[in-house]
Amino acid sequence: QKEVEQDPGPLSxxxxxxxxxxxxxxNSAFQYFMWYRQYSRKGPELLMYTYSSGNKEDGRFTAQVDKSSKYISLFIRDSQPSDSATYLCAMSAESDNDMRFGAGTRLTVKP
Amino acid sequence: DAGITQSPRHKVTETGTPVTLRCHQTENHRYMYWYRQDPGHGLRLIHYSYGVKDTDKGEVSDGYSVSRSKTEDFLLTLESATSSQTSVYFCAISEGLAVWEQFFGPGTRLTVL
Incomplete structure (x- = not known):
């Protein structure tokens, strides 16, 4: 079983x-939870990160962490065609230099 | 791409040949990382460096070596390439201990025939 599971989609x-x-x-030791966005043929870019549990909002994006369920979410409101990309979740423990990534979910927003 | 370049951007090579990928940064960041990205696996850490001549292994380091003789350059070497090393390789950098805030390069697409 992988440490991080993410539905690859695609999602349209x-x-x-x-x-x-x-x-x-x-892994219950994970404390940092990140979302990266990756456009086709590009490197990933950090979208948001959250430390421990709770919610974090940045414009149209909201990240949620539920450590009791070992479940994290990213919500995108008023999605735009420019949001079409692959979204990668990533996590690391307090003392780690090693982030663990999900496989990524490919999202397409149709005009 | 945050002052990070990777070379070459594309490479096709044959099984058993040595391959070196280069990552160059202009940000003077202390930490540098090499990842590989494969379908169904996401990004996996190969090696990382926390300073000149200071490196450590990541999750999938077998078959790879690295060197960092200057702050700005981090080299990844496949001593004898295998078909299982066909992948997209990304270099990343970060400042200080903010391991979560990594800036990624554009990637190198490597095909081993």
Missing amino acids: VPEGAIVSLNCTYS
Whole structure:
């Protein structure tokens, strides 16, 4: 079993929809939870990170962490065609230099 | 791509040949990383460096070696390439202990025939 599980999709939604992306994990030592966005043929870029549990909001993006369920989510409101990309969740423990990534979910937002 | 370049961007090679990939940064960041990205596996850490001549292994280090003789350059070497090393390789950098905030290069697409 992988430490981080992420549904690869693909996920296709109409413009303006609310998108929900999710990851589950098995390592209870994870404390940092990240979402990276990767456009086709590009390197990933950090979208948001959260320390421990709770919610974090940045514009149209909201990250949620539920450590009791070992479950994290990324919500995208009012999705735009420019949001079409692969979204990778990533996690690391307090003392780690090693982030563990999910396989990524490919999202397409149709105009 | 945050002042990170990778070379070459594409390479096709044959099984058993040595291959070296280069990562160059202009940000003067202390930490540098090499990842590989494969379908169904996401990104997996190969090796990382926390300073000149200071390196350590990651999750999938077998078959790979690294060197860092200057702050700005981090080399990844496949001593004898195998078909299982066909992948997209990404270099990343980070400042200080903020391991979660890594900046990635554009990637190198390697095919081993």
